[in-house]
Amino acid sequence: MSKPKFAMYWAAACGGCEIAVLNIDEKVLDLDANFEVAFWPAAMDVKYKDVEAMEDASILVTLFNGSIRTDENEHMARLLRRKSRILVAFGSCANEGCIPGLANLSSRESLFERVYQANATSPSTENPNNLRPQASSQVPEGTLTLPPLQAVIRTLDQVVEVDYHVPGCPPESRQIAAVLDALIAVVKGEAELPPKGAVLGAGNSTVCDECARKRDVKQIGKISRIQELPPLATDVCLLEQGLMCAGPATRSGCDSRCPNVGAPCIGCYGAAPGVLDQGARLMTAIASVVDANEPDAIDRVLDGIPDPAGSFYRFSLAHSLLRANRAALAEKP
Amino acid sequence: MAGQELIEQDIHEQQLTRVVVAACSPHLHEKTFRGVCERSGMNPYLSEMASIREHVAWVHTDKVAATAKAKAIVSGTVERVLKNDPLEAIRVPIDAQTLVVGGGIAGIQAALEVAEAGYDVYLIEREASLGGHMAQFDKTFPTLDCAACILTPKMASAGAHPKVHLFTWSEVEKVEGFVGNYTVTVKKKPRYVDEDICTGCGICVEKCPVLVVDDKFEAGIGYRKAIYWPFAQAVPNLPVLDTETCTYYIGGKGGCRACEKFCPTVPNSIKFDQKEERVTLKVGNIILATGWDLFNARRIPQYGYGRLANVFTNLELERMCNAAGPTGGKVVLRDGQTAPKRVGIVHCVGSRDRNYNRHCSAICCMQSLKTAHLVKERTGAEVYNFYIDIRTPGKEYDEFYQRVLDDGVHFVRGKVAEISDIPFDPAEASRNGAGTLYIQVEDTLAGMQRRIPVDMVVLAAGLEPRRDSSEVGKTFGIACSSNGWFIEKHAKMDPIATMTEGVFVAGCAGGPKDIPASVSQGSAAAARVLNYIRQGELALEPVRASVLEERCSGCRICNGLCPFNAISFIEERKVTEINAALCQGCGTCVAACPAGAIQGTGFSNEQLFAQIEGLLRDVNRSHEPEVV
Numbered sequence: 001m002s003k004p005k006f007a008m009y010w011a012a013a014c015g016g017c018e019i020a021v022l023n024i025d026e027k028v029l030d031l032d033a034n035f036e037v038a039f040w041p042a043a044m045d046v047k048y049k050d051v052e053a054m055e056d057a058s059i060l061v062t063l064f065n066g067s068i069r070t071d072e073n074e075h076m077a078r079l080l081r082r083k084s085r086i087l088v089a090f091g092s093c094a095n096e097g098c099i100p101g102l103a104n105l106s107s108r109e110s111l112f113e114r115v116y117q118a119n120a121t122s123p124s125t126e127n128p129n130n131l132r133p134q135a136s137s138q139v140p141e142g143t144l145t146l147p148p149l150q151a152v153i154r155t156l157d158q159v160v161e162v163d164y165h166v167p168g169c170p171p172e173s174r175q176i177a178a179v180l181d182a183l184i185a186v187v188k189g190e191a192e193l194p195p196k197g198a199v200l201g202a203g204n205s206t207v208c209d210e211c212a213r214k215r216d217v218k219q220i221g222k223i224s225r226i227q228e229l230p231p232l233a234t235d236v237c238l239l240e241q242g243l244m245c246a247g248p249a250t251r252s253g254c255d256s257r258c259p260n261v262g263a264p265c266i267g268c269y270g271a272a273p274g275v276l277d278q279g280a281r282l283m284t285a286i287a288s289v290v291d292a293n294e295p296d297a298i299d300r301v302l303d304g305i306p307d308p309a310g311s312f313y314r315f316s317l318a319h320s321l322l323r324a325n326r327a328a329l330a331e332k333p
Numbered sequence: 334m335a336g337q338e339l340i341e342q343d344i345h346e347q348q349l350t351r352v353v354v355a356a357c358s359p360h361l362h363e364k365t366f367r368g369v370c371e372r373s374g375m376n377p378y379l380s381e382m383a384s385i386r387e388h389v390a391w392v393h394t395d396k397v398a399a400t401a402k403a404k405a406i407v408s409g410t411v412e413r414v415l416k417n418d419p420l421e422a423i424r425v426p427i428d429a430q431t432l433v434v435g436g437g438i439a440g441i442q443a444a445l446e447v448a449e450a451g452y453d454v455y456l457i458e459r460e461a462s463l464g465g466h467m468a469q470f471d472k473t474f475p476t477l478d479c480a481a482c483i484l485t486p487k488m489a490s491a492g493a494h495p496k497v498h499l500f501t502w503s504e505v506e507k508v509e510g511f512v513g514n515y516t517v518t519v520k521k522k523p524r525y526v527d528e529d530i531c532t533g534c535g536i537c538v539e540k541c542p543v544l545v546v547d548d549k550f551e552a553g554i555g556y557r558k559a560i561y562w563p564f565a566q567a568v569p570n571l572p573v574l575d576t577e578t579c580t581y582y583i584g585g586k587g588g589c590r591a592c593e594k595f596c597p598t599v600p601n602s603i604k605f606d607q608k609e610e611r612v613t614l615k616v617g618n619i620i621l622a623t624g625w626d627l628f629n630a631r632r633i634p635q636y637g638y639g640r641l642a643n644v645f646t647n648l649e650l651e652r653m654c655n656a657a658g659p660t661g662g663k664v665v666l667r668d669g670q671t672a673p674k675r676v677g678i679v680h681c682v683g684s685r686d687r688n689y690n691r692h693c694s695a696i697c698c699m700q701s702l703k704t705a706h707l708v709k710e711r712t713g714a715e716v717y718n719f720y721i722d723i724r725t726p727g728k729e730y731d732e733f734y735q736r737v738l739d740d741g742v743h744f745v746r747g748k749v750a751e752i753s754d755i756p757f758d759p760a761e762a763s764r765n766g767a768g769t770l771y772i773q774v775e776d777t778l779a780g781m782q783r784r785i786p787v788d789m790v791v792l793a794a795g796l797e798p799r800r801d802s803s804e805v806g807k808t809f810g811i812a813c814s815s816n817g818w819f820i821e822k823h824a825k826m827d828p829i830a831t832m833t834e835g836v837f838v839a840g841c842a843g844g845p846k847d848i849p850a851s852v853s854q855g856s857a858a859a860a861r862v863l864n865y866i867r868q869g870e871l872a873l874e875p876v877r878a879s880v881l882e883e884r885c886s887g888c889r890i891c892n893g894l895c896p897f898n899a900i901s902f903i904e905e906r907k908v909t910e911i912n913a914a915l916c917q918g919c920g921t922c923v924a925a926c927p928a929g930a931i932q933g934t935g936f937s938n939e940q941l942f943a944q945i946e947g948l949l950r951d952v953n954r955s956h957e958p959e960v961v
Binding site (some may be wrong): 013055204205206207208215216217218219228237247248249252271272273274275281282284286287 | 748883884885886887888889890891892893894902907920922927928929930940942953
């Protein structure tokens, strides 16, 4: 009997999700033992046309990481949806847009300007001839094309139907291994598939639930960045020590790795179960415990948050109620 | 056919399962229309109000846009009501004991009304005696009957009533619970006199060698001892010892002890080591009659109070006019002897003034007219009243004004600019004599600047909210308006109740009032309380917050937010719990919970998003993200 087919694809993402999968060490051999890897560009050479040639629904499971930024991303999302019985939004980009999703606060033009302009504001740009990538360019060998950028970043479930979600930036390797084990159990007929739409490889509460620090009633009189503070107490809630910590509003499952070593949670596991907008939840939570009553005093506390959009919506903007700003949305291709 | 009947008929004929009434805010008539639904056999919580009066008609002038907005609000409410669940009202028993805070005339009236009906009342007074501000007044307008003569019998009845349990020299420290079931912690400040033993003979007061200025009851123009009665008719008839002026305490608990030495009771009533006490009371309802503070006239430096000796406040004049007061009822200058020949009375001091308080203090016109009459009667002086408008809206009030006009009191319409003791030139000085105060005012009726020389000025300082009203409001879970008066549930239709069930406001705590209005409010509050007591139990809105424990991470964001103390943290399980009986369904914690672990009945995500969808149904959707 032939093994069921497995695929993994990398859309608009950094590649961390791919590394995280490899980080499960020898567990990857179980994957190979139980699946035929049909398509995994980061691991082996298979062409898009080979995928296109496959029968619809012939791949049992596809882990799709990355968001939908280009026409190519969208094409592959639709193609893999058609070819897969189970499509998993894998990692923060596919689920909620992640850090690339913050580009939804800018128009494409301003993104290009920032990245490619000769006297760009980006310190890493060196582009004296003002070269810009073109959707199509002529070279002696013929015409080269690049997939055009779409107006805004979309998450996988904003483009195609998604069966399961694995959150995290990247998902914790321990959790990935557990998800693979569960899948293998299903393949072997030892377990049932979870209900459609389930979030796999994560907890049902928030990061605080796994955080070892002691928590008290909160009164935040000042919010600072970590480099501005003296050495922090190792056993007290970071938020109570004046750090912007997204832990209270972020789904558990990561074992609270960042707060447990003294770095505030930045929210990569996304919204808690049943929450539609992680950023809005975090914002109202922080606003509720600001220890000030007068408008000026409140402003002084909130001024401690250097980049509110990036602090509250670092991972979830593209999948929030806001999704994008008007400048980005209004732009026509 | 009346509207309510029409709805009933439609519910029956059309077999309706949901009802939306597009009218005013739910505040006013939600109960009415829920009642209609209930009578028609529907669950009342399957109806909703769309507020198109407060949210549309009252706030917009563009009729076309307003109509579009009204339609959107109705559309949103229709979508929302579809997601409503049938709910059952929560029924709570009502404890028949009542707390009245404030022993002024409003509080006394409320306490007596409830007690007369046969129910126990705890009457809490911050000062050492009942009476409040009314006890300081000499005569009451417009009838000029003696304030003490009509107040002290009420004080005595309250003091002697078997159902009134008096706590003077005490303050409410903490209030927990909810309508029908409040637990109140009262702090009893030490009097250093044993309430159970003291007979009120007064020998201790007589023997006390320390005389200090009484800046409370006598408004700073009389004296009292270090151990003293607040005033002669004090209820209870018990002295109180002031440790800040007592020789024994000043000397680090050494010396004097005259009071103890001469106390005739056995055992001795003086208890130098008396400590603060806490008493816990269980009550079903609370009436707040915490009164007012006098505007501090020193805040208006150009009027010279505190700097110019013969500038007095209205309260000082009240004490001066009183036959039992420091001057024996004589109106005299600060030297205590000279009767003034010319007296100026300045209205609206600190009231109706954008620099201090915008509100009208309501009683000072009448009080100033009364003062004018009394001064005229007692000294024969020329009396000038400086007013912005004369406000005499009470029964027989304007008749009294006419009487004072007939007395020959002068009225100058204009806001006083300055009161000065410095003459313009030697001619003015020699014309008016030394010690004259000059009142600079624009007489707006005569259309000219005037400079009126007088010997004495009386400032009609206005009424202000108690300085600690916002903390008191927090203790009792009710709100103050921006200027500090407690906010009633409805300014017209429910001026006694507050937004917190079982907490009522009477007298000046809710805004300036005269004595008849304060007494009426005291009675009205008592009637509301008695109504609850007789019902025995009360139906409460079933809108409550609850925690989904498996989602709660114990982050404790919500722990400090509950205005009703309904939230507690369970240390062993590291989760937060909400006491459904204490919760009032305000939604503060629901909004704050970052984990979405707190749910509010009637405000689910489904309901709110359905409402938003409905609201935005007709909105141009051109801003939708493009789909390639």
